[in-house]
Amino acid sequence: MNTGHPKTPTDKPAAGSNVAVCASNVTMDFSGFKAVNNASFELEAGKFLTILGPSGSGKTTLLQMIAGFLTPTSGEITINGKSVDAAPPHRRSIGMVFQKLALFPHMTAAQNVAFPLKMRRFNPKTIPNRVAQFLDLVKLGDYGARRVNELSGGQQQRVAIARALVFEPELLLLDEPLAALDVKLREEMQLEFRRIQHELGVTTINVTHDQREALVVSDDIIVMDSGKIQQQARPVEMYRAPDNPFVAGFLGMSSFLRGTACAGGLVVEGQRVAGTASAAIADGAPVCGAIRAEQIRIAASEAQLGDCDTRLSGVVRDAIFEGERQLYVVALNTAGEAEIRVYHHDPLTFGLFEIGAPVVLGWNTSDMKIFADGGAE
Amino acid sequence: MTRTPDQDSFRYPLVWRLLDGLNTAADVLWPRKMARFTGWLLLAPALLLVGILVISLVQIAESSLHVLDRSTFMPGEDYTLANYATIADSATYARVLWRSLLGAALTVVFTLLLALPYSYVMVRTTSALTRKALLIVLFLPFFIGQVVRAYGILIVMGRSGAVNDILGLVGIEPLRLLFNFPAVVFGLVQYMLPFAVLMLAPALTAIPREIEAAANSLGANWIRTFRHIVIPMAKPGLVGAGLVVGTLSLTDFAMPAMLGGGSQDFIANAIYDQFFRTADQGLGSALALILVALGSVIVGVIIAFFGAGTLGMGGKK
Numbered sequence: 001m002n003t004g005h006p007k008t009p010t011d012k013p014a015a016g017s018n019v020a021v022c023a024s025n026v027t028m029d030f031s032g033f034k035a036v037n038n039a040s041f042e043l044e045a046g047k048f049l050t051i052l053g054p055s056g057s058g059k060t061t062l063l064q065m066i067a068g069f070l071t072p073t074s075g076e077i078t079i080n081g082k083s084v085d086a087a088p089p090h091r092r093s094i095g096m097v098f099q100k101l102a103l104f105p106h107m108t109a110a111q112n113v114a115f116p117l118k119m120r121r122f123n124p125k126t127i128p129n130r131v132a133q134f135l136d137l138v139k140l141g142d143y144g145a146r147r148v149n150e151l152s153g154g155q156q157q158r159v160a161i162a163r164a165l166v167f168e169p170e171l172l173l174l175d176e177p178l179a180a181l182d183v184k185l186r187e188e189m190q191l192e193f194r195r196i197q198h199e200l201g202v203t204t205i206n207v208t209h210d211q212r213e214a215l216v217v218s219d220d221i222i223v224m225d226s227g228k229i230q231q232q233a234r235p236v237e238m239y240r241a242p243d244n245p246f247v248a249g250f251l252g253m254s255s256f257l258r259g260t261a262c263a264g265g266l267v268v269e270g271q272r273v274a275g276t277a278s279a280a281i282a283d284g285a286p287v288c289g290a291i292r293a294e295q296i297r298i299a300a301s302e303a304q305l306g307d308c309d310t311r312l313s314g315v316v317r318d319a320i321f322e323g324e325r326q327l328y329v330v331a332l333n334t335a336g337e338a339e340i341r342v343y344h345h346d347p348l349t350f351g352l353f354e355i356g357a358p359v360v361l362g363w364n365t366s367d368m369k370i371f372a373d374g375g376a377e
Numbered sequence: 378m379t380r381t382p383d384q385d386s387f388r389y390p391l392v393w394r395l396l397d398g399l400n401t402a403a404d405v406l407w408p409r410k411m412a413r414f415t416g417w418l419l420l421a422p423a424l425l426l427v428g429i430l431v432i433s434l435v436q437i438a439e440s441s442l443h444v445l446d447r448s449t450f451m452p453g454e455d456y457t458l459a460n461y462a463t464i465a466d467s468a469t470y471a472r473v474l475w476r477s478l479l480g481a482a483l484t485v486v487f488t489l490l491l492a493l494p495y496s497y498v499m500v501r502t503t504s505a506l507t508r509k510a511l512l513i514v515l516f517l518p519f520f521i522g523q524v525v526r527a528y529g530i531l532i533v534m535g536r537s538g539a540v541n542d543i544l545g546l547v548g549i550e551p552l553r554l555l556f557n558f559p560a561v562v563f564g565l566v567q568y569m570l571p572f573a574v575l576m577l578a579p580a581l582t583a584i585p586r587e588i589e590a591a592a593n594s595l596g597a598n599w600i601r602t603f604r605h606i607v608i609p610m611a612k613p614g615l616v617g618a619g620l621v622v623g624t625l626s627l628t629d630f631a632m633p634a635m636l637g638g639g640s641q642d643f644i645a646n647a648i649y650d651q652f653f654r655t656a657d658q659g660l661g662s663a664l665a666l667i668l669v670a671l672g673s674v675i676v677g678v679i680i681a682f683f684g685a686g687t688l689g690m691g692g693k694k
Contacts, residue, residue, distance in 0.1 A: 067594055089593040102591035106609045115605070119596035163595065 019081075020045035020203040021066065021171060026075035028061050035061040037227035038075070043205065043220065045080075048197050050206045050214040053224035054250070059207045060175060062224070066205065067173055068092050080170055090119070095164030095202075096173040100180070101156055103148045109159045110135065110144035116167045134162040137196060154185050161196060172197070174206040178213065190216050211251050215239065223247050241278065245371050248290040253327075255340040257289040258373060265289075266370055269336035274310050275368030286373040293343040295367040298328055298359050300352075308362035314340065316357045326350045330361060434669070441662035452659055460663035470647065470664070474671075477643040480558070480633070481626040484565040485619050491566065492573035492618065497607070499574070500581045519571045527635040530564055531555060556638030564632040569625060573618040580614020581607070616683045624672050644668045 021043040028036040036058040043049045051059040064070045066077055068089035076083055084092055095116075104112050113131045122130070135144050138158035148156060157177060164172060174193070178186045194217050197204050208214055214221050215235045223230045223238070223246070231243040242248040245256060259268035261281045266273055266289050275289045299305045317339065318329040326344040331337045340361060344350070353359055389397075407418070443452035444459045464470045499511045518526055533539045534554040541551040554560060584607060592602040608615070630645040642650075644664060651661030 069590055069593075088598075089590070090596050090598050092594075094594060096591070096594045098587050098591055100585065100587055102585065102587040104588065104592075104606060104610075106612075115592075115597075116595035119592075119601060119605075167596070 018045040019043065020047075020079065021049075021205065022078045023062075023066075024076050024078075026062070026065060026072045026077060028058070028065060028070060029073040034227050036065070036072075039224075039227075039229045040075075041222055041229060041232055043203060045203050046201045047219040048194070048204045048206065048217055049220045049222065050208060050218040051222045051224060052208060052211060052214040052250070054209055056226075057224040058227040059209075059224045063173055063175055063205065063207045066171070067094055067096055093167075093170040094173055095167065095169035095171070096175065097157075097160045097164045097177040099176045101160040101177060103156060103159055103163070105148050107148065108144065109140060109146050109148065109151065109155075112148065112159055113144075113162045113166050116163060120167050122167070130166060134166040137165075137199070138162045138192075153181060154189065157181070157189055158192070161193070165196070165200060165202065168200075168202075170203065172202045172204040174204065176208055178208070179210070186210075186213070187216075193217055215251075223250060225250070242290070242369065243278075245288045245290055245373070248292075248369060248371075253293040253341055253343065254290045255293065255338075257291075257335060257338050259287060259289070259335075261285045261287045261370070265365070265368070268338060269334070271312075271332075271334040271336075273312070273335060273368065274365040275370040276366050277370040279372070281370065281372055287370050288373040289368050289370050291340070291363055291368045293327070293341045294345070295363055296340065296342045297362045298330070298342045298344055298353070299362070300357075300359060302360050302362075305360055305362040309365050310368065311360055311362045313358065313360050316353045316355050316359055319351070319353060319355055321350060328353060328359075330359060332361075434666075437662040437665055440658050441660075441666055443659045445657045445659055450656060460659045461667075463660060464663055464667065473642050473644055473647050474667075476558070476641065477627055478671075480562055480565065480643060481623050483562050484569060484626040485623045487562065487566045488569045488573045488622050489615060489619060492570055492577055493608075493611070493615070495570070496574045496577035496581055500578055501586075515571050515574055518567070523568055523631045524635070526568065527564055527631055530560075530567070530636060534560070555636060556640060558637075558641055560636040561633050561641045561643075564636040565626045565629060568629075568632060569622040572625070573622050576618035576621060577611065577614045580611045580617075584610045612683070616679065620676055620679060624676065627672055627675075628668060644671075 019042050022041075024040050026036060026039045027034060039058075039062060041049075051062060053059040061070065065072050066079075068084065068087060068091075071085060076085060078084065079092070079094075104115065107115070110131050113134055114127050117127045117130060118124075131144065132141070135141050138161050140155060140158050140162065143151065143155060143159075148159065151159065160177065178189050181189060190213055193204075193206070197217075206213075206217060218235055220232065221235055221238050222232045225246050231238060231247045233241075233243075238247065239251055242251065248254045249256065257266065257268045257273060259266040259273075261267075261277070261283055262272060263283065265275045266287050268289075273289060277287075281287060297305055297308060302311055305311060312332050312334065314330040314332040316328055317331050318327075320327040320329075324345075328342045328344060330340050330342055332340060342361060344352075407415075440452060441460055442456045442458070443454070444457055445451075446453045495511065495515075499508055499515075502508050502511075521529075535541070536551050536553070538554075540554060544552065588606060588610070589602055592606045593599075597605060627643070628645055629643060630649065633641050633643040633646050634649075637646075645668070648661050648664045648668070651657045651664060
C-alpha cells in the first residue's frame with residue numbers, strides 16, 4: 001500500500017517546516033488484532049486534517065492514541081516535536097470534542113467551559129473573561145448560565161467546542177461529534193468548525209465516516225481502511241487522483257470493472273476498455289478500473305453523446321431520482337454485463353430513460369483510472 | 378374460524394395458550410371500561426399495607442397517652458401526656474436518643490466512604506471475574522442474616538478471638554473490642570455496606586465513561602475527576618443510600634443489643650424493654666412515636682433539601 005505520504009509534491013510541506021503532529025509507524029495491537037497497523041503521517045501546524053474511514057477502519061483507535069487514552073503497541077507520536085507516548089491525557093495539551101459530547105450535566109454551560117481552566121490552574125481572575133470570550137466565539141454569549149440539559153443539540157455542540165478550545169490547546173481532536181445530528185444541523189456545524197478553526201488557527205484532527213464532511217472541512221484528508229492508512233492528500237487531489245480502488249470507491253460514487261491489463265486500458269471478459277494507469281502495470285496482470293458516476297454521459301444514441309472517446313452500450317437496470325440529480329444503474333451489453341452507475345445532472349431530461357431502455361454510455365479515457373487489483377474495493 | 382386439516386396438525390406452544398387463557402380471564406374480571414381504574418388496582422396491595430401501618434400507628438398513639446397504673450399493671454383510663462414528660466425529663470432517654478442519632482450518622486458516613494470506592498471498582502472494572510468476585514464477597518454476609526453475623530463479630534473480636542490473637546503476635550495486649558459504642562457502629566457499617574453498594578451501583582453506572590475521559594483530557598487527574606465529576610454526578614445515589622442506611626441504623630435493634638452488651642442501647646432497644654421487660658406499653662408507645670417522628674423529620678428535611686429527584690424518582694430537574 002501507500003506509505004502515507006501524499007503523491008503530488010505540492011501536497012507535502014517542505015521538509016523541516018512546522019510539523020505539529022507526527023505519527024511514525026504507529027501500531028495498536030489488541031491481542032492479535034491490529035486495529036491500527038503501521039500508520040505514519042505528518043500534519044502541518046494550523047491545518048485541519050480529517051481521518052476518514054468506514055467503521056472498524058481504526059480511525060478512532062488512532063485518535064485515542066493521539067489523545068493519550070491508548071498507548072501504541074509500537075511506534076511513536078510526537079506533538080510539536082515532543083514525544084507524548086509517556087504522558088497521560090491530563091498532561092497533554094489536547095482539547096477533545098467527544099462523540100457524545102460528554103458535557104458535565106451537573107454544571108452550567110459556563111461552568112463546563114471554566115472546568116479545564118480550573119483543572120489546568122489558570123489564574124482565577126482571568127477565568128470569567130476567558131470563558132465569556134470563548135462562549136462568544138461559539139455564539140453562546142447569552143447562554144452561559146443555562147444548564148447543559150436546557151440547551152439544544154446544536155448549542156450543546158458549541159459548548160463542547162468552547163470547552164475543548166478555551167485553554168488554547170496545542171491540538172484539537174474531534175471524535176465524530178457531528179455523527180448524531182440531523183443533516184441540516186450537521187452541515188451548519190461543519191461550517192462552524194471550519195470558521196472557528198480558521199479564526200483560532202488551531203491544529204485540528206477530525207475523525208469521521210462522512211466523506212462529504214471530510215471534503216467540506218479539511219485541508220488534508222487521510223483515508224483509512226482495515227487499520228492502514230490508504231492515502232493522505234488534499235481533498236481535491238484525493239478526489240481527482242485516488243491512490244487505489246478503496247479510496248476511489250469510498251470518496252464519491254465509483255463503478256468498477258475487473259479484468260486484465262493491456263496497453264492503454266484493460267480487457268474485461270473479452271471487451272477492451274480504454275483507461276489510464278497512474279503507475280506502470282505489466283500486460284495481463286489483474287487490474288481494476290474505476291470511473292466516477294458524474295464523469296459518464298448517458299444518451300439514447302451515440303450521435304447524442306457528444307465528445308467522448310469511450311462508448312459502450314447497455315440497458316438501464318434501475319433509475320433513481322435523487323432531487324438534484326438522477327442516478328442510473330446501467331448493465332453493459334459487453335464486458336460481462338458489468339453494472340455502471342451514472343449521475344445525470346440535466347434537470348430538463350430527468351426521467352428520460354425507463355428501466356429496460358437501451359442506452360449508450362460515454363466517457364473520457366483519462367477518467368477511467370486503472371489500478372493493480374489488490375482485491376480491495 | 379374454519380379449520381383445514383393442515384391447521385389441525387399445528388398446535389401453539391402451551392405457554393402461549395396459557396397466556397391467552399389468562400388474557401381472556403382478565404378481560405372478564407376487569408373489563409376494558411375499567412381501564413382508568415387500573416392504576417388504583419395496582420396500588421391496592423400497597424395501600425392495604427400502608428393502611429394497616431396507619432391503623433397500628435393510631436393505636437400506638439392512643440396507648441402512648443395512658444400511663445401505666447402500677448397497682449394493677451394495666452394502662453390507666455385517663456388521657457395524659459405524662460409518658461412524654463417522663464421521656465423529656467429523663468437523662469437516660471436523652472442519652473439513648475443522642476446515641477442513636479450519632480450512631481446512625483457515623484454509620485452513614487463510614488458506610489458511604491467504604492461503599493463508594495467498592496461500588497466504583499465493581500461498576501468500572503473491565504474484568505467480569507473481578508466484578509463477580511466483588512459481588513460474591515458483598516453478598517455472602519448478606520445471606521447470613523444480622524443476628525448470626527453479630528455472633529460472628531462477637532467471636533472474632535472477643536478477648537480470645539482472632540483479632541486479639543493477631544494483635545498478640547505483634548505484642549499488643551488483648552484489647553476490649555466489644556460492648557462499646559465503636560463496636561456497635563462497626564457492626565452496623567458491616568451490616569449496611571451491601572445496601573449502600575447496591576444503591577450506589579446504578580448511580581455510578583449512569584455516569585458514562587466518556588465523561589470521565591473528557592475530564593481527563595481537560596486536565597483533571599483521577600482524584601480531581603472523582604471529586605469534581607463522579608461524586609457530584611453520583612449525588613442521587615449517595616443521598617438515597619445515605620437515607621436507607623441512616624433510617625435502618627437509627628431503628629436498628631440487633632447490633633446495639635448484641636455488640637453493645639446492654640450498655641449501648643438505641644431507641645429500638647429502649648422500646649423493646651418497655652414493651653417486653655417492664656410491660657409499660659404507654660411509655661414504649663411514646664418512645665416509638667418519637668422514633669417515627671424523628672426518622673420522618675430527618676428524611677423529610679433531606680428530601681426537601683436535595684429534592685425528590687435525587688432519589689431518581691423524577692421530581693425537579
